[in-house]
Amino acid sequence: MRPVVIAACLLLLAPITDSWWASGSAVILDPRMICKKNRRARGRLAQICRNETGLLKEISRGVTLGATECAHQFRNRRWNCTTQRRSMRKILIRDTRETGFVNAITAAGVTYAITRACTAGSLLECSCEKGTPKPRRGRGSSVTVPPPTVPSDRWQWGGCSDNVRFGLKKSREFMDSRYRKRSDIKTMIKLHNHNAGRLVIKNNMRVECKCHGLSGSCTLRTCWLRMPTFRQIGDKLRDKFEGAVKVISSNDGDSFMPESPTIKRPGKKDIIYSEESPDFCSPNLKTGSLGTYGRQCNISSAGTDSCDQLCCRRGYKHTTVKETENCNCQFKWCCEVICETCNVRRDIQTCL
Template sequence: MRTSNRQSKMCKREPGLASVLKAAKIQAITACEEAFQYDRWNCSLIFNKKAKRSIFNKVFRETAFVHALIAGSIAHAVAKGCASGELYKCSCIGSFRNVSSQWKSDGCGDDFRYGKKVTRNFLEVKYAGTDQIAEILKQDVSVGIDSIGEQMREVCKCHGFSGSCTTKTCWKRLGPFNSAMGLLKKHYHHAIKKKIVNYTTKRAITPKVRRRMEVGRNTLVYLQKTPNLCVSTAGRVCKDRPNCATLCCGRGYIVSKRSVSSRCRCKMVDCCFVQCDTCVEEVDHFTCK
């Protein structure tokens, strides 16, 4: 995904945005690779290295997921950047109000509304056109952003003498990005395949066509069936024997022994220190043929 002129201008206009976007990219890659570590698709942007088949050549299930993942990660990183002060165009202004005879102040929270706005502008959702593929990608981007928004929670902290709660500071906070990956992966597995009506990317959507394309608001949409991923799983590490049966596509797997070190027999020493031994255990290591 190359940066457009418009995206470059956004980064120049807002100091700190480039570093926030870099952090969003890293957290998206890390969370995705961890979540799909033992799946046939391991979050690679290439289906087949020999054929160099990119997931962006068409709108596969994986393509839809990556668009949602990128959108969610940007929205999350920007919202966090507002609260931490990395971004200057979004502010954190608290207000006070009386709640049940207690003063409740709004603390400095994650500005998800601004994160959502920046994400849509940066991914140029508004400027993608009115063709059918653009509508599908808009839907996938929205699913990613909404998955992050569902993690928003109110966090409060009490202030007062002797443990009383005369003043309560509250703010909205997003959970860790990994906490949203479970929901995003669920959307990946429940994605719906749609057909292009009167296929041409240049043709505008009529009301009749729009009704035929409509799906649930929180549903990922893709157009083409994923190619056979079994050709890319040779040499992959699988979790256990049941996982190998799926990941290795019936080719079998190699079992080897590996030594794993861990802390064990921990005990308290001299009141306030924890002392542990180092234990070495032989474990099975599975690799697809």
């Protein structure tokens, strides 16, 4: 079984109270643990914990969604978003770019799951948005008009738009409220990356339309807004990870700035970090690195999964394995596909 499939299965089977998304002693994305630690708290977080059990269920789904996507995006890298809890805790203690991606993809996952539940009618607190969407402000905001291919006099807002505003609101209330009164650099980075993850959804809403008219004439179209797929969100955040900006605390103590004066100040949609990442080549209990020994590499690749890159130039070994697969398949009328079973040999390379 491929490592990414194993990771996804482990995440789906793991109980919430055994969540590996933790930062030292402060569990950041285990809903039940957060609520347990804030029993005497007041405000929106306390209200969610006490009264909105359906919302907590969707938040848990969002955490799993983000974790699974993280494993997919990093499956071919030295750090593969491991599900090993002790390793992840050590990694999340530091403010590396990997931590920034985890915080961003998880905030996006929580927003996505809540919004999707609203559209499906699974939450009593919300529903889909109907009618004309409210305009988005700011540069790079999401689309609020149909594509140019739709004549302006032949469409109208309708249908059931994804209620992303509710998803954004609840994600902020649950994930950010405990940190709002702090202004240390770690907290500022965490909140910034949470917001960067949410903005990928907000700024990439797409328009869907349905035709109305006799015999498919499409004399009128009803249009609504939909979220992108979560794979598209993960792809965009991976690109942000590649261009992440290293920051330091500003002199006022309430903001941050790029470490180098030659680097452009990061925008709201950028992932930021303050500590350099380990190389993840060798096991290291202090940093949480598990190393890459035994990982499969791609001898014909020039990317992050190449044997030189993944094995940190330590070398690799060749192994030939025998497998069976369907072959010489034929379609038999009607309606069956008949295949033979063939033995094949496959060469694999694993890091030393």
